[in-house]
Amino acid sequence: MATYEPQSPAILQSPPLDITVPYDAAWVKDKVILITGGASGFGAGFVRHWAKHGATVVIGDVNVQKGDALCREINKEVAGNNKVHFVHCDVTDWQSQVNLFKAAVKLSPHGGIDCCVANAGIAGPDVMQKGSNLDAAEPPPPAFKIIDVNLTGVLYTTHLACFWLPKNPGSSPSSIDSKPSSSSPRDRHLLLLGSMASLAPIAIQPQYCAAKHAVLGLFRSLRATSSLQGIRINLLCPYFIDTPMVTTPARLALAGGGLGKPEDVVEAATRFVSDSRILGRALVIGPKMHVRQTRTGEWELDTPGAPGSIETAVFEPYVDDWEDQEAWNRNFVRLLNGVQAARGWVGWAQDVGKAILNGFGLVR
Known part of the structure; x- marks a missing residue:
């Protein structure tokens, strides 16, 4: 029987499967x-x-x-x-x-x-690329x-x-x-x-x-x-x-x-x-x-x-x-995390304040 140990306590999913291990x-x-x-x-x-x-x-x-x-x-x-x-x-x-x-x-x-x-x-x-008579007044869907x-x-x-x-x-x-x-x-x-x-x-x-x-x-x-x-x-x-x-x-x-x-x-x-x-x-x-x-x-x-x-x-x-993640995703996520780190708690507080005011229709 396989043993399943999580790689991180924050990840609520199984680690990679060993498909050579038998199951019943x-x-x-x-x-x-x-x-x-x-x-x-x-x-x-x-x-x-x-x-x-x-x-x-x-x-x-x-x-x-x-x-x-x-x-x-x-x-x-x-x-x-x-x-x-x-x-x-x-x-x-x-x-x-x-x-x-x-x-x-x-x-x-x-x-x-x-x-x-x-x-x-x-x-x-x-039929996606095979349209016909779509220039009619009311073409069917x-x-x-x-x-x-x-x-x-x-x-x-x-x-x-x-x-x-x-x-x-x-x-x-x-x-x-x-x-x-x-x-x-x-x-x-x-x-x-x-x-x-x-x-x-x-x-x-x-x-x-x-x-x-x-x-x-x-x-x-x-x-x-x-x-x-x-x-x-x-x-x-x-x-x-x-x-x-x-x-x-x-x-x-x-x-x-x-x-x-x-x-x-x-x-x-x-x-x-x-x-x-x-x-x-x-x-x-x-x-x-x-x-x-x-x-x-x-x-x-x-x-x-x-x-x-x-x-x-x-x-x-x-x-x-x-x-x-895939290379592009990993790079983009790293950039986003960098922006968040640079803004710090001040940026977080500003965004929370704006979100609350937005909820009351005071800012857009």
Whole structure:
């Protein structure tokens, strides 16, 4: 079992993960997990794996046929009281998500939700740069379905999770000092699904890229404050994964490279869901490769079996971002801190006075 020691008492998130340290998938036993978009793709892989290890899973998906069939299949295979349930849900519809969360609470054996996985997402032809007849007197608004599902839907899920997770009976505020226990699995966990498009541009998918960049921003903001509600938040950023979501044109564009495997995404997600000590971390999942880490912390390809070489598909971005931001950010923050230090307490008092007067409308 890994040991998790905070690098600073002021940082309410886990230190960098050692992905070579094994975890126990059995830690998901008896957890109640709500997942959006779990009827297909690696979302269905999450559902199968977690149900196999004893979790109760509630799937919210717009595809009734696939979702219902998946639940029936899994429930025939798993033993015990844990079940997989399907609830029709359109993540772009607020009331539909409200109904999903309320249904999950009713279906929960203990009346609460341990983990919410904001997994629902779509890709496809993007209309952003393909306008027509926009010079008409009243051109119709564009269909931004990709934004609606991949961002607005995630925001709805997050908003509801922040309400329901702290109400989980028997759960305690999440902490890096907590210990996974099969006898006391109550949790408060929100797992967001980003993408490599959260970290790098996807030229022909501006909506998808914008939405996934936004999910990264949501994650980085919430992990600084979610501990106030005792909620732990983590993020998955899959590369192109070998699922039906990767279209034929995309596969042609990626020819000669490598696709990630769904089972590696499932493994990374299960590490987050099962180990309640992991707070505020992100993992990127790509094709499996043999690599070694240099003294500067960079990864490079290596010969299989060479000293220091490991085979992995999982890497952690933003490992030390509370200490070492990107170069431009770090420089700009240093300048801002320098201004604050130069102004000192006198500058602080002046700003406080102006803020109070501004509140009374006396200064602008």
